[in-house]
Amino acid sequence: MLLFSARGISALLALFSLLILVPRLASAEERVRGRTQVVLDSEESTSRFSVGGGVAVLEGVDGANVGFGGSVGFAFRVGPGSPVFLGMDVGYNYWNVRIKEQQNGTEVTRNASLNSFQMLASIYYRFLDNQAAKAHPYIGFSIGPNLMSGDDKIKMGGNSVTAGGSQVALQMYFRPGVEFDVSRNVSVNFESRVGLLEGNLMFAPQVNAIFSF
DSSP, X not given: OHHHHHHHHHHHHHHHHHHHHHHHHHHXXXXXXXXXXXXXXXXXXXXXXXXXXXXXXXXXXXXXXXEEEEEEEEEEESSTTOOEEEEEEEEEEEEEEEEEEEETTEXXXXXXXXXXXXXXXXXXXXXXXXXXXXXXXXXXXXEEEEEEEEEEEEXXXXXXXXXXXXXXXXXXXXXXXXXXXXXXXXXXXXXXXXEEETTEEEEOOEEEEEEEO
8 A cells, every 4th residue: 555655656756847848948949949030040141231312401591402313222240149240331312402482583593403413331230130020110320422513503694603513422311210010021111300401401212122131
């Protein structure tokens, strides 16, 4: 009777130990799978190519000037599983400003056009990276040279003066945005670009298509 009781107790202890051990093994296996999946995801999407466009608002001496622009960019992940990306953005913006005013009873018309070519080094941090979420907020920063060229035509009465030129200016902006996954390798983002161009405030919201590979 005592032997049977001892065997019964041993069996219950073994069963109890098994019930404790199995979930722990399953949990450990799930963690290994999760880590493996993160590594696989980071390896499969180490590079990103973007293309898009939008409006561009430049604050100048004549107020806010509204134009349009677009850019292409390339970025790569700094390390396996890292949510930080480094890259380069090449873009173009255009503004055309027409102003009419009266000066001492004479109508003055000013027609100015400005072309802007940018080549910016960029860095950004992608939140919820390599996770099942379909939306990924991010924050970035870009800085670099901008080649600006323009023509300025002023007409006063029967006289007109045309001037033009080009210069290289410093451009920088912050890039908060959110990215939405369309498929494993394709996504769309909405980005607000706020910064400075030659000391003037610039706001350039943009929509981009992102291709990961």
